[in-house]
Amino acid sequence: MGAGKTTRGWDVARLLGRPFVDVDEAIATAHGPIAELFATRGEAAFRELEARFVREALARHEPTVIAVGGGAVETPDLVRDDRAVVVHLRIDVETAWERVKRSERPLAQDEAEFRRRFELRVPLYASVADATAHDRDDVVLAVAGVHVERGAVQRLGDLVPGEGAVALVSDPQVAGIHGMDAQLALGSRLAETHELPPGEEAKTLAALDRLWQELRLDRSGTVVALGGGCTTDAAGFAAAAYLRGIPWTPVPTSLVAQVDAAIGGKTAIDLPQGKNLVGAFDWPDRTVIDPALLETLPEPQRLEGMAEVVKTGLLAGAPYWELPDDELVRRCAAFKSAVCLRDPHERGERAMLNLGHTFAHALETAAGYEGLTHGRAVALGLLAALRLSGRETGIVEEVLKPKPVRVDRDRAWQAMHRDKKARGGELRLVLLGDDGPRWNVAVPEEDVRRELDRLIA
Numbered sequence: 001m002g003a004g005k006t007t008r009g010w011d012v013a014r015l016l017g018r019p020f021v022d023v024d025e026a027i028a029t030a031h032g033p034i035a036e037l038f039a040t041r042g043e044a045a046f047r048e049l050e051a052r053f054v055r056e057a058l059a060r061h062e063p064t065v066i067a068v069g070g071g072a073v074e075t076p077d078l079v080r081d082d083r084a085v086v087v088h089l090r091i092d093v094e095t096a097w098e099r100v101k102r103s104e105r106p107l108a109q110d111e112a113e114f115r116r117r118f119e120l121r122v123p124l125y126a127s128v129a130d131a132t133a134h135d136r137d138d139v140v141l142a143v144a145g146v147h148v149e150r151g152a153v154q155r156l157g158d159l160v161p162g163e164g165a166v167a168l169v170s171d172p173q174v175a176g177i178h179g180m181d182a183q184l185a186l187g188s189r190l191a192e193t194h195e196l197p198p199g200e201e202a203k204t205l206a207a208l209d210r211l212w213q214e215l216r217l218d219r220s221g222t223v224v225a226l227g228g229g230c231t232t233d234a235a236g237f238a239a240a241a242y243l244r245g246i247p248w249t250p251v252p253t254s255l256v257a258q259v260d261a262a263i264g265g266k267t268a269i270d271l272p273q274g275k276n277l278v279g280a281f282d283w284p285d286r287t288v289i290d291p292a293l294l295e296t297l298p299e300p301q302r303l304e305g306m307a308e309v310v311k312t313g314l315l316a317g318a319p320y321w322e323l324p325d326d327e328l329v330r331r332c333a334a335f336k337s338a339v340c341l342r343d344p345h346e347r348g349e350r351a352m353l354n355l356g357h358t359f360a361h362a363l364e365t366a367a368g369y370e371g372l373t374h375g376r377a378v379a380l381g382l383l384a385a386l387r388l389s390g391r392e393t394g395i396v397e398e399v400l401k402p403k404p405v406r407v408d409r410d411r412a413w414q415a416m417h418r419d420k421k422a423r424g425g426e427l428r429l430v431l432l433g434d435d436g437p438r439w440n441v442a443v444p445e446e447d448v449r450r451e452l453d454r455l456i457a
C-alpha cells in the first residue's frame, strides 16, 4: 500500500505499449468504493471479490500489466501464475505511511495497525516475487528477464533459471579473469566448460562446429555465456540451435555486451560475406549483469561500449553517459529491453537502435574491418546522424572524441548504398526528431554523401 503501483503500472504499460488493469480500480468501478465494501461486507468478503478480479486479469490473453492490491498476497497462491512475472515494488514503511495516512483506505486509518500489516506482508511479497523493483526501469528489466546486480556472478548458481546442468562457455581472456568465480558460484550445477576463440573468431561456423560437438548437455541443460558480445552472440546461437534449442543465460562481461549485445535476444555468427548473417532471435531465460565485472575491462574496450551508451542516451533523451557504471548499465539495459519487448523481431521501431550505424557499417566495410573498431565507427556515425537531425554534436565529441578516418570515399559510399537500399535518390536512416527517435526517414542522397565525406580524413 502506498508503493505507487497504479502510477508505476501505468508508466510501464505505456512504455511497453500494453493494456493496464488496476485491480482495486476495477473492483471499485464494478462494486463501488473499496472503503464502503470493507465497511459493509468485511475484509474476508472483499478478499474473495479481489481474488476473482485478479484471476480474471491473469486469464487475459493479451500480455497485460496488472497492479494487484497490496493485500492480495494474503490469499494463498493468488499472486502466482506461471505466465506472469511478479514484481514486488519496494517501499519502506515510513514512506508508505506518509503517503497513505490521510487517505480513505480502510487499512490505513491506524498507524500501529498499518505497521503491523506491513511487517506481516513483507515476507509474503518476498515469497511470491520474481523480482523486486524501485522504479519503472526495474520493472521493465524484470519483465525482460534481465537481472542487474553488483556481485551477481558470485550468486550465479541461484540466478541461472532451473535446476539442470550448466555448460559454461567463455573466451580465453574472460575465462582467465572471471572463469573461476563463475565456476565456484555454479557449484554442482556446472557440468562442462568450453572456450570459444577470442573476438570475432568465436562467431564462425568452425568455432560453433567444435562447440556443438563438445556439448554433452541434454534438453534440461542451460548454456551460460560468460564474456563479451562475441561470446554471447556465438554461444547464444549455439544454444538456439543445439538439440533444436535449449535455454541460455548470457553473463555479459564487456560494456558493449552489458548495455547492448546481451539484451534483446539477437544471436548470430558471421559469414565471409558479412557480419551477423546467420543467427536466431532467441530471448535468453535470464540475462545476469554484474557491473563489477567491468572493473577488469581494458580502457579501449570501455570506449567501445561508451559509443553504444551515448547512442542509447541520445535515443532516450537522457545523459546516461554521465552516470556511474552500475546506474549507466541499468538504465541502458532497461531502455534497450523496452524497445525490444515492444518489437522483438525488428519489424519496426527496434530499427531505432541503429542510430549512426548505417554510416558506421559503411566506414567499417570501407576499412575492411581493419584498423577501425565498431565503437569508433559508431562515434563517427552518431556525428553524421546528429548533423542530419539538425542537432548539436558537442556531447559525442566530448565523450567519444571521434577522429575522421582514412578510408576510400567511394568504397564507403558504395557500402552505404548496399546497407540501406536507396529508393528514388533517397536513403533511409534513423534520425532524432523533436519528439524522439524516428526510423526509416528518407534523406536525400546528396545530404547523406556530404555527411559521410565529413567523417573521412
Ligand SMILES: NC(=O)c1ccc[n+]([C@@H]2O[C@H](COP(=O)([O-])OP(=O)(O)OC[C@H]3O[C@@H](n4cnc5c(N)ncnc54)[C@H](O)[C@@H]3O)[C@@H](O)[C@H]2O)c1
Pocket: 171, 173, 174, 177, 198, 199, 200, 203, 227, 228, 229, 230, 231, 233, 253, 254, 255, 256, 257, 260, 261, 262, 263, 264, 266, 267, 268, 275, 276, 293, 294, 295, 296, 297, 298, 301, 304
Ligand atoms: N546481439 C546483439 O544485439 C549485438 C549488439 C551489439 C553488438 N553485438 C556483437 O558484439 C560483438 C562485440 O562485443 P564486444 O565488444 O564485447 O567484443 P568481445 O566479446 O570480443 O570482447 C572484447 C574484448 O574484451 C575482453 N573482455 C570482455 N570482458 C572483459 C572483462 N570483464 N575484463 C577483461 N577483458 C574483458 C574480451 O576477452 C575481448 O578480448 C560484435 O560481434 C557485435 O556484432 C551484438
Ligand SMILES: [Zn+2]
Pocket: 308, 357, 374, 378
Ligand atoms: Zn553497435
